[in-house]
Amino acid sequence: MVGELDAPGGAVRRRLVAALLALLAPAVAFAHVGSPDVIFEGTAGPYPLRVIVRTPGVIPGLADVVVRLLGEPASEVALQPVPWDAPKGSGAPPPDRAEPVRGEKGLYSGSLWLMSGGSYAVRVEVKGAAGSGSVMVPVAAVATRTLEMTWGMTAVLLVLAGLLYFGMVSIVTAATREAVLPPGEIPDTRRRLYGYIARAIALLLVAAAYGGGMQWWRNVDALYQKRLYRPIRLATTVRTVSDARVLRLAFDDDEEREQQFGALMPDHGKLMHLFLIREPALDAIAHLHPTPAGKRDVFEAPLPAVPAGRYRLYADITHESGFAQTLTDSVVVPASASARAGDPDDSWHTGAPAAEPATNVGGGYALVRDGAGATLTAKTEQALRFRLIDPQGAMVAPEPYMGMAAHAVITRDDGSVFVHLHPSGTISMASRMLFESDSKGAAADPHAGHHPAVDPVLSFPYEFPQPGRYRMWVQAKAAGVVRTGAYDLIVAPSTR
Amino acid sequence: MTTVTVSGVEVESRSTSTVPWIIPLAAVATTSIVVGSMWDISWHRTIGRDTFWTPAHLAIYLGGILAGLSGSWLILRATFAQAADAAAAVRVWGFRGPLGAWIALWGATAMLTSAPFDDWWHNAYGLDVKILSPPHAVLGLGMIAIQLGMMVLLLSYQNRGTVGGSRVFARAFTYAVGALVLMLSTILMEEVLPNNQHRAIFYKTTGCVFPLFLVAAARASSLRWPATGAAAVYTAISLLMTWILPLFPGRPLLAPIYIPVDHMVPPPFPLLLIVPAVAIDWLMQRVRGRDWLLSLMLGAAFVWLFFVVQFWLSEFMLTPASEHWFFAGRQWGYQTRPTPWLHKFWWVVIDGVTPRSLLVATLMAAASARVGLWWGNWMRRVVR
Helix, strand or coil, X not given: CHHHHHHHHHHHHHHHHHHHHHHHHHHHCCCCECCCCEEEEEEECCEEEEEEEECCCCCCEEEEEEEEECCCCCCEEEEXXXXXXXXXXXXXXXXXECEECCCCCCEEEEEEEECCXXXXXXXXXXXXXCEEEEEEEEEEECCCCCCCCCHHHHHHHHHHHHHHHHHHHHHHHHHHHHCCCCCCCCCCHHHHHHHHHHHHHHHHHHHHHHHHHHHHHHHHHHHHHHHCCCCCCEEEEEEEECCEEEEEEEECCCHHHHHHHCCEECECCECCEXXXXXXXXXXXXXEECCEECCCCCEEEEECCCCCCEEEEEXXXXXXXXXXXXXXXXXXXXXXXXXXXXXXXXXXXXXXXXCCCCCCECCCCCEEEECCCCCCEECCCCEEEEEEEECCCCCEECCECECCECCEEXXXXXXXXXXXXXXXXXXXXXXXXXXXXXXXXXXXXXXCCCCCCCCCCEEEEEECCCCCEEEEEEXXXXXXXXXEEEEEEEEEECCCC | CHHHHCCHHHHXXXXXXXXXXXXXXXXXXXXXXXXXXXXXXXXXXXXXXCCCCCHHHHHXXXXXXXXXXXXXXXXXXXXXXXXXXXXXXXXXXXXXXXXXXXXXXXXXXXHHHHHHHHHHHHHHHCCCCCCCCHHHHHHHHHHHHHHHHHHHHHHHHHHCCXXXXXXXXXHHHHHHHHHHHHHHHHHCXXXXXXXXXXEHHHXXXXXXXXXXXXXXHHHHCCCCCHHHHHHHHHHHHHHHHHHHHHHCECCCCCCCCCCCCCECCCCCCCCCCHHHHHHHHHHHHHCCXXXXXXXXXXXXXXXXXXXHHHHHHHHHHCCHHHCCCCCCCCCCCCCCCCCHHXXXXXXXXXXXXXXXXXXXXXXXXXXXXXXXXHHHHHHHHCCC
């Protein structure tokens, strides 16, 4: 009944949300939504470090890379772009030195050209007294941005275009009127008439040339818009099977895309990591792992005991090229009396955030956020730190959950930002494994290079892309149960 | 005004004595622009990454600055200083100056316009990987205008010169035409690669572009073999670039690198334009007063002679034997995927050369030659 009453408004809202997501998606949605910068925290050999890659938004374009050493000092930090499909060994240029940032110890910056669209890694090489080490940070290189021309630039170009237009017409007129006259002779009426005729023809022809140029520009722009990165479209439905709800996701992956990015490959052993977030209150979240449903590009997952309502969907997938992307949709979930078991690693949580700092996550455990009172600022690199406290009040290391110490999800209240984070940052571990094994010539440990799972402090490196109200969920496993804490974060505008 | 009473001879004697600097300046400006462009393309095929200050860019700026400043100087001098210069000038927006100076100044302005446009273009659509884009077209038009301006300027001195002086200017004019032909073939580099030389469109494109300039130059010049001379200049500069550039080491600084080049990648071996150019001069020396018939003969001579030599040369250029310092065949930039496709003729199934397509190319070349004759007739009379 509630569902029926809710339906008309819900449908409108759902369309609005879908429209909002569709609007946002082309601009920002590859491997996360609205959060295009890549953040990695881990180790390069003996050097703990944090790497931030700010993608250019156009391809070919220049990515800015910031490396912060978190431990040992280094004598040299070098950066190298490694495209997925380049010949192994010789396909990458020599590394570029990252320059130390004055006034900040251990901070280095550099920039790298990303020349072709698709999957890249930034190889960070650190040398120093402790030896040398390197790490691969996967980056999705895609065109996501449409640049509007500023008024100033429009004015400059219009003035110059006008100068060239009237200059050309006047030169043609003068050439016709007097270029062949003996020096000193004044053009007679006939020659002046020729000049006028030439002027009329030139006005038209040069205008036609300008028109042709504009059409060429429009064609280039249309092709660019067509090739702008867009995540694969999802069509999501919920059906009820024997009183249990089953989520079905169909996506229209085409052959061209598959050729560019490759087929799907598992990340943390799963082909898809799906997050459902109930709106508008953001009071329920499910982290599911749909599996292929027999048909190509159709995935299914039984729904756990989450309340009915409208949910935002974010599906993280990784392709064989290492290209990771987040597909988005929204769906209305009906009420149900029972739930079917899905993937053993599925987890879900309902309820609003508790008052910090003591966030009870069940079984007597608490997930406490460090620095809960501190101000968070947008566009500023930071580590969101949590401690898992056992029923006796002692800090304990969580048990690995899908190979990681913890998982976190951050979303802005309007849905314009979504990110799936680990202590190793925003990257897909499967992509990292791919690049590391390519570079080392053997199957690499997917979790090499990031902090070990036994680290008792759960630290999530992140940079909020914009100010606003955010909700964060942190998931860690203790006593065999995945425990989820919810937090409200207020992010202030950047002062930079 | 006193200038209207100045006779042509008087103006000439002053002009040639006071403006000899225009010859080396025109040579440096035109050479600098075309050499800079070829160097820049090689840079992008070898190293990839560049800055505002690469030597190739500096060479292009030098050409633009020389042309812009000398054009402005000639205009200001004719407008404000010398009555004799004012007499041999055309009037634009209240100023007076030689027509060539105006064209060169327009070219420099176009080059200047392309700078912010190109910068914005790279920010909006990414760094371009093709030679032809709208801002590059503006830059290319600017560079061509500078070369045309220098041509017309030299021609105006030739046309009103004494016998000895005019010959120097005629030779300089021939050089400028050669540099312009090289500029055009550089802009068309992707279209005229050996892999495209079995396509009909190749003979249509070259038939449209080159007869126009070679025939116009031949008609306007007072020399006996101007088209041959221009084609020789084109061939010589192009060969020098083909031979000198690979002597310099260079390696890619951008990924992905599909071909790990270790020296500057040379431009393709020059087109054998010299063969039809000899025929153009030969025909123009013999067929006089019948320009329509002459155009048809020029068109046919250009396409068929060019076809015979270029078609077979391209066969050779795709073989490993062409990988030699002299021919510099099968040289590709680092960003080219090394597939067998690189050693094949492209699109021959849908656009291969046929007798019919050569006939169409002949008609296009004849039309190009006819326009060239009209243009040449006009240029012969340009004295300002």
